[in-house]
Amino acid sequence: MFTFRTDIGIDLGTASVLVYLKNKGIVLKEPSVVAINKSTNKILAVGEEARRMLGRTPGNIIAIRPLKDGVISDFDITERMLKYFIAKASGKMMFKPRIIVCVPSGVTEVERRAVIDASNQAGAKKTYLIEEPIAAAIGADLDITEPSGNMVIDIGGGTTDVAVISLGSIVVSKSIKVAGDKFDEAIMRYIRKKHNVMIGERSAENLKINIGTAYPRKKDIYMDIKGRNLVTGLPKNIKISSSEMLEALEEPIAAIAEAVHSVIEKTPPELAADIGDKGIYMTGGGSLLHGLDTLIAKRTGIPVMIAEDAVSCVAKGTGQALKSIDVLESTMLSDDDKKRRYD
Structure with a gap:
């Protein structure tokens, strides 16, 4: 189905991408993961389907997250992922959309330029940036x-x-x-050090969501988790408490x-x-x-x-900013503005 053009707001997150269409709201929310065949460089899956492959792929297939610490770490894959999500969210458009992408407040000019270029090459007529706290x-x-x-x-x-x-x-x-990724890494490190068991990112995330805590709970809760015993090399089932999660997350929470x-x-x-x-x-x-x-x-x-x-707050804010680009012009810079300022 063809549409003439619609303005798009994108929360380009390290963990997930949310797409907001003007007058429609949030229409897409998928993990920022891409599965690629290393031999052919062909994309096999994007989003939720690719996330299910994390840690479970054969040698010739890799599931990667092209954004790290809030910024683009793999430009080509980010561009292809954006193109896929824009097409999935809005269908085929006769005219290129204007896009607002939110970025962390501490990004450098090089990182800003990478986001603008990736968005433009993914099909934007014009790209604006808005800082995440504003959105x-x-x-x-x-x-x-x-x-x-x-x-x-x-x-x-x-x-x-x-x-x-x-x-x-x-x-x-x-x-x-x-942020969230560092929480997962802290949990993985803690389980490895204390229980001599290696767990994956998804298991760490499940622990964080279900029993993770930053402040002592009134009553301990527990969760069973499976991993690989580092001594025997065999699968092992262990029970983790919320008190252990408090200990595991102490460092990132303090930061x-x-x-x-x-x-x-x-x-x-x-x-x-x-x-x-x-x-x-x-x-x-x-x-x-x-x-x-x-x-x-x-x-x-x-x-x-x-x-x-x-x-969804950042995505909703990005979407609402589409309605009032003139009011927020001081906090957003288009690619043309950037060229004028830095050329």
């Missing part, structure tokens, strides 16, 4: 146009962005490469709490007072980790709220 705040229904402080913590797969926003722009921000503290320290007093009244808003999949909001509230003495539909 997250819009998606969480915060009024960022007022001269009043709003604080957002967006914890994705590759990066955690902490920002104070006022008058539609970021006043103070910090972006660290500690996020430190980033939040650092941003509050640099915030102008008037805006800090606003944040003290309104509280801190958390978005992104990583914010759903049990007890993380309680921990940050205890550390800062400021109320912490998890935004409704936290996982």
Whole structure:
């Protein structure tokens, strides 16, 4: 089915890609994974189908994640993945779409250029960038146009962005490469060190989602997990408790709490007072980790709220920004603007 043209918002995440079509909402949410045949360089699967292949492919097939720590690590594969997702979400279009892609607040100019080029080559007429904390705040229904402080913590797969926003722009921000993926790595390391058992990324993610915690639970909960015994080399079943998860996740959680503290320290007093009244808003999949909001509230003495539909906040905000590109022009730069500024 052909459509004339529709503007598209893309949350290009390390763990997943969400696509928002103007006037339709979020139409696609898939893992950022691509399965490739190494011999022919042909793409075999993209998204959920490719994610199921992670850690389970024969030698000639690799399942890779082309984004790492919030930025593009494999340009060619990212471009092909974007092309696939744009076509799947919008069908065949007679005219190229305008696309807004969100990026972490700490990306370099080279990384910005890589996102713009990948989007343009994937079929965009014009690409705009919006920083993730701005998109997250819009998606969480915060009024960022007022001269009043709003604080957002967006914890994705590759990066955690902490920002104070006022008058539609970021006043103070910090972006660290500690988020959902680092949680998984910390769990894998802990299980290997304490139980002498090797588990995969998907098993670590399941532990994080089901029994992971950043603050002591009132009552321990348990989960059985299977892995490979590093001594015998045979499969082994072990029972893991939420207390062990608290211990395993201590380091990445401390890094996020430190980033939040650092941003509050640099915030102008008037805006800090606003944040003290309104509280801190958390978005992104990583914010759903049990007890993380309680921990940050205890550390800062400021109320912490998890935004409704936290996982989709950035994508929703990116989509809503499509309706008001002129208002947000100061926070978004198109590829043409970039050329004028840096040529």
